[in-house]
Amino acid sequence: MNQLDNLWAKLGFRASPYDTKPLKVVKSDVELLMGREHEQIDFLNAVDSDNQGVFIISGVPGVGKTSFLNVQQYLLESSEADFGPKILAARTLCAIQPSDEPEIIARRCLQSYCSSIEEFCTIQQISIPAYVSKIIQWIHQNKPATINIGFSVFGHGISVGREVHLPSINETTFETFVEIIKCLSIIVNEELKFSGSFIVMDNFENLHEEDLKDCLTTFRDTLFDISNIWWIIIGQSGLSSFIQSTNPKVFQRFSASLELKPISVENLIKAVEKRVKKFHESKSKASSPISKEIYIKLFESSNGEIRFVFKYCNSICIKLVQSVRKNLLDKKLKFDDKNFEKLMGEHLIDKQIEDSFSHFCLKEIITNEFEGHSLSQNEKLVLKKIGELTKIKSKDFEHFRELGVTSMQKFTNNYLTKLSDQHLLLRRQEAKIITYELRGISVFANEYDLLE
Incomplete structure (x- = not known):
């Protein structure tokens, strides 16, 4: 048992x-998804x-997008869903980084796809298909290799494609990655007996607008056209x-979208x-150690933001x-269960932390976190003004002229983008x-008069 486990054991x-x-x-996480x-x-x-198809899952930060997807993936992969095909889950997501080019994304998708196949086989205690093992070896060794690509299926067997000498993975072309992913999808269907596979691209909005448009245009008739692959x-x-609004031709190829x-x-x-009981x-x-209030x-x-709620409830318990x-230290008492439980009882009512103590902890935790951003006085006043206006757009910069804001571009670059990147503003x-409003910690900072 590690130190953190010991801490939670103190709370039962x-x-x-x-x-x-x-x-x-x-399976054990399925029941934790609510609503x-x-x-x-x-x-x-x-x-x-x-x-096959492309499905978009979007929503504000911390709303539970990945949790929602993972539960659906488990239900489909295990055939426990009320309906739907048996699809291999993407246990490893492909994280998108700013300025990623199509071949970098395709390479990362291939790597995550192989990891997902490998993890499934490990969980099921079955052998990894030979072709998948060869691709994984080529990825990890990062050196040239001879690999078959261009598989096809005839009757009840796989027709092996042409043998190709590939360079290292870092020097391989986008087109080759597409061919390899096609081959892997066939292996998953024929040898692992799935109807299809999920491949997930996460944080897609990290791409700059032009890069996003270029990537989607490139993917439309290549990656997104691979049979038996569902791209999330x-x-x-x-x-x-x-x-x-920016790329309607690509959007027409999308199967569906869901705004959580x-x-x-x-x-x-x-x-x-549910979590407390579990x-x-x-x-x-x-x-529950924390009250509903x-x-x-x-x-x-x-x-x-569910993640925000859990983060600060966790912090309150640790603070207690x-x-x-x-x-115990100040009173020079022994660090034993009897003394600990006696002092713990001073902050609990019916085994629940007093709201007054929770509020005290919240104020201290959030004050320290907010001050850690080292914001300038003007940045604090911008946040305060946004709180007064509730929600703003970049073109509302006129309301901030008294703070030295002279143009929409300067307002966006010097304040809105920066404060949003620091998770102090919610960008919708x-x-x-695009609109901005106070987010989580800034709402509390405003309430605690930290924006004065």
């Missing part, structure tokens, strides 16, 4: 019920309509409408209760244990229209 848990990492492609029944039907219906594009809110909205407060509470040492006596306060202040341990996009 085997592990933190507020883990901020996305749900995994595993997504209608979206699940939309997703399953789309992949049930064809043997994950991005921020408004990605689908942005692509539709924040779940309801009621479903948030249910999700927390990780508590005693399921019959499991109770605090959950709701965090949820509403963060525009429905830290405070009790410091109290609908087609080409």
Whole structure:
């Protein structure tokens, strides 16, 4: 048991019920997804309509896009979904970086696809198909190799394609990556007996506008045209409408899109209760260490970011244990269970942390985090003004002239983009229209008068 496990054991848990990492492609995480029944039907219906396609999942940060996808992937891969084909899950996502070129993305997709196949075989304790092993070896060794590409299927067998001498993976062309992914998809279908495979591109909005358009145009009749591959594009809110407005020809090739909205407060509470019961040492006596009032306060202040709620609930619990341990030190008491539980009881009511103490912890935690950004006085005043206006666009720079803002470009570059990158502003996009509003920590900073 590590130190963090010991800390949660003090609160009666085997592990933190507020883990901020996305749900995994595993059976035990399926029950932790709450309030997504209608979206699940939309997703399953789309992949049930064809043997290949492109599906966009978008939403504000922390809304649970990856968690939603991973649960659907598990249900389809295990054939536990109410309907839909059996599809190999993408356990390794292809992360998109700014200025990525098509061949770099294709290479990363190939690497993530191979990792997903390898992990599935490991979980199922079956041999990795020989062709997949050869591709994995070529990737890892990063040196020339002779590989068959151009497979096809006739009757009940695979017709081996032509033998090609490839350079190292770093020197391979985009077209060759496409051919190899085609071959892998055939192997997955014929040898692993799946109807298809998922390949997931994450954070697609990281690409600059022109790079995004160029990549999608390149992918339209190449990667996106591979049989038995479902491409999932994950991005921020408004990605689908942005692509539709800037690249309609590519958008026409997309199968469907889903904009995930924040779940309801009621479903948030249910999700927390599920996690508390799952990780508590005693399921019959499991109770949440944080009150509903605090959950709701965090949820509403963060525009429905589940990740934000869990992050600060986790921090409050850690802060409580830290405070009790410091109290033991100051009183020169032994660090044993009896003394710990006695002092812990001073902050608990019916095994729940007092709201007053939670608020005290929140203020201290968020004040330290906010001050860590070392914002200038003008940046703080810009945030304060945005809070007063509720929501703004770049063209609203006129409201900030008294702070020395003289143009829309300077306002965007010097303030909006920077503060958004620091997760202090929430950036929303609908087609080409971009709005900004205070996000999570800035909402609290405004409430705590840290923007004065």
